[in-house]
Each structure stands twice: as C-alpha cells, then as structure tokens.
Amino acid sequence: MSIDPHAIIGGGLYIGHIGGVHINPQAIIGSNCNIGHRVTIGASAMGRKGAPILGDGVFVGTGATVIGKIKIGNGVKIAANTLVMSNIPDGATVMGVPGRIVMRAPKAVESPALPVAETIDAK
Template identity: 30%
Template sequence: MIVVEKKSIQEKVSGNSGMFAKYRVAMVGDGGNLTLFLYELINFFCTPVPGISGVLFRRLFFPLLLGKIGTAVRIYENCTIRNGRNIVLGDNVCIEKEVTLDVKPGENKIVLGDNVIIGNRVIFNCSGGVISIGDGTVVGSHCRLGSLLGNTIGCHCRIGRDSCIVGAGHATGDLEKAIVRQPITCNGPSIIGDYVSIGERVTLLDGVRVGSHVTICSDSLVLQDIPDNCTVSGVPAKIISKESVQGRRL
C-alpha cells in the first residue's frame, strides 16, 4: 500500500520559524544554541583536516556530535553530519571523503554496524524510520540511500558505485505543480538480506524486499521483491538464474 505524506519537501522544511531556528533544527535537531555552537566549532576545525591527523582529530571530537561511535572508526575529510545524536557507528567503521549523513529531526536514525565501509560522496538521506547497515557491508562511492519508512541492509553485502536505494517518491497527479512540490509517497520500507551483491548503477525502488544470497547485475532497475539465492538483471530486473544454498560459494 502506498503511504502518502500530504506535505511536499519544501513545505516540510519551511515554516513560521526564522532562518536561524530552521538551520539549528536541521543541524542539531532539538539541541539548543550551545549545541549548535559546539557543532559549528568542531566542524570548522576538524572536518576539513586531511590525512591521518584529520582522522585522529575527528576520532577525538566527533563523539561529542554522534549518538554512539565505536573503536577504531575512521572518518575522512569534508563529511557532513546532520543531527548526529541520531547516528550510531559500530567498531572499525570507515567513512571516506565527502560523505553526507543527514538525519531529519524526529525519531529517525542511521545505524552502521561493525566493519562497515562507506565510499566517497555517498549520501544518506534519512527523512523517516531507520537506515540500518549490517556488519561487514561495503557501500561504493557516489551511492544514495534514502528512507521514509525504513531502509535495512543486511550483513556482508556489496553495493556498487552510483547505485541508489530509493527511500520515497512523489505523487504526479497534479499537472500544474512541479513533481518536487507534490506530496511524498512511499511503498513501504526497503529490506535487503545478507550476502547480497549489488552491481554498479543499480536502482532499487522504495518498498522492495531483496532476499539473502542475491546478485543484482549492474544497470538494473529493481521494481519488485527478489527471493533468496538468485541472480537478477535488466530494466526491470528479472530472475536469470537460481542457486541452492548448498551450491553457492560464500
């Protein structure tokens, strides 16, 4: 069933509050002006620092911004963190350059498990629910992961560069309005099982469920659920082979 949120994105971010208040809510949620000052201070001095020095600075000071951060976490330069108190990082997480972790205000969260690797310029856009990535999963560069009702990726998955897991869409019924100004729609949470290999430039629409031990070939568009132990390809993606668990090499 399609869930429709009556407000457009523009209507959600606008309101009666002033520009400064809007900025504070977007960056630190319900934190006050002192929290925003600390956020700006850490970002100004720590975020752009390159190399191992920057990694060590961020390992020292980013725990003040994040809800939880594990041991041996590496965050490289020029990453953007919004509402960091709703972000949880496990042990030995690696976040490469210019990654955006954007959690909209509310009960929303981004949770990265142990040994997760996030490539350059990946964008997390958590407008609702929880984006959860399991242990040992690797997300290639320039990917985009969205969530309106939830986005769960299992353990030991591989997501190729330039892929997109769509968290929501827009209604298109009003021909007098630009699509971005029409209500937000979502077909449900996106769920991906364990040991899934997603190729490059793959798009998975919201509400799709992918089983475990699945291979999705590059340049595919996934519109429907995919069962366990199969390979899919195409636009739209279709099953091209199936394997038993016993026959699959892990």
C-alpha cells in the same frame, strides 16, 4: 554520497567506490553486503511507500536502482544498471530493466535414504 543515518545497516557493508551511492532513511541492509558506485536504494516515486529490505550477503552492481517497499533475499546478486521493483527470493541473480530473475539458487538435493543396518542381538 548520501547514506542517511536512520537507515539500518548490518555489519560488513562494503562500498567499493563511494561516488553516487544513495540509501533511503527507511532502508534496511543486512550484513556483509557489497554495493557498487552510483547505486540507489530508496523509496519509489510511483506512489509505493517504503524502502527496500536487503538480506545478508547481497551484491548490488554499479548503477543499479532498488526501489519501493520490497524484500531482496539473502545472497541475491543484482547486475549493473538493473532496476529492481519487486521481491527477489534468496540466492537469485537479477538483471535488466525492469529486473528479471535470470538464475535461481540451486535447490538442496536430498540424498536417498540409506537402509538401516540390522542389529544382531548378542546371545
């Protein structure tokens, strides 16, 4: 396991099995994240500088790799063995190599405006 002390990590980080977890010193990890074993969160060897920023409540499955200067939104779920190299919006589920969004967070449904009750003037 290699978690650099310079990485910024929010409270509530859970690592179920510590084997093979690597976190880059430039990585930023939000609060209440869950990281599986054999996960890499780091810089890309493909010339892109910087490390990922993970939002709050992110789940990273076993064997996943999140690399490059990218932003992973709040509540994102990254499936096991997924390679993520691009920004992911809040609430999305990502899987595959390369990672692709397979499910997005449902949009908030606005309820129709209710008629305002008329007031009766007291006479």
